[in-house]
Amino acid sequence: MNPAPSLFLVGPMGAGKTTVGRLIAELFRMPFIDLDHEIEAHTGAAVGLIFELEGEAGFRRRESAMLAGLAARHGIVLATGGGAVLDAENRRVLRENGFVIWLDADVDAQLARLARDRQRPLLQAPGRRERLERLARERNPLYAEIADLRLPSSGVGNSSHAAHDLLDLLEARWRRGNPEAA
Template identity: 40%
Template sequence: MSEIKHNSRPAAGSQAWKLHKTVVMVGMMGAGKTAVGRALAARLGVPFLDSDAEIESAANMTIPEIFARDGEPFFRKKESQVIRRLLDEERGILSTGGGAFLSAENRRMISERGVAVWLRADLNVLWNRVRHKDTRPLLRTPDPHATLRALYEARVPVYAEADLTVDSDSETTIERMVDRVLAALETRPDVLERN
């Protein structure tokens, strides 16, 4: 998991936008939620928050270790608690784990306190990004590609409930993805407006 950096802000005067609500990055593992979220936070001059990193820090364990020791239901309960706290404490860019948005309670919290941005990527893009990583506990199966496909097919209809959708592909740089997310956010002046 990537490390979390609170309040990492660019130099004064570089902030051209005002953020009114926390932007919550949702989508499948490998969609780019952390990389794009971190770059978006830097561009906006707001804190970058990562629910998985917060959970790991609080538990002093990795996500795979938590899954192995306590199971997925325990993890999902802690995940909801962390998301609620992060939404309440600080306005910024929040990257969530791939399963976080599946919870109706989490979707409700996010819609009440923030805005959900789905980074939509097709299955081949996701597979190419995650197939060589061993940090994905849900893919520790005899056929990880089939597992990813099943997760993808089950989750896409739920992700489609996000407030905004931004397409992620293998050809687009992180900076271009940030441009795409900003363009989507600018359609929501209740969330983001230019100074």
């Protein structure tokens, strides 16, 4: 059992981090925060525009700064962007400040869920399958490195089923609390 004040969801795009995160937050009566939405609210610009103007490196700097501030809060459910784990400092912040849940989705599930998505900057090129496979090879070991719990989100049905499956697992493996008091 890992005592932690907050729950952090990591995983690839299309895994259901935002949808499942909202449901889990509601079930636990905790505030829900989506990291990408917070960046957009803070900057007044969509993630795609930030990528266009500042490149991925500029976006990642903003993401790291926002993540550090949000992870310091206690008692939240935070859905990160799929690439937040790329930075070693972000992984340390996530690992040390919350219970990390890896929502894992295979490439076929991602393709189905993202078929109509035209907003995600990393998918704005031909060869979506190859891009998602490359991202999975690069990021899955990083998700595994920091995850307290891995929940496959492929083939679990809808987000409500995934949230209830996660709720059962959290009741067995997570104790809400202050990790410094442990």
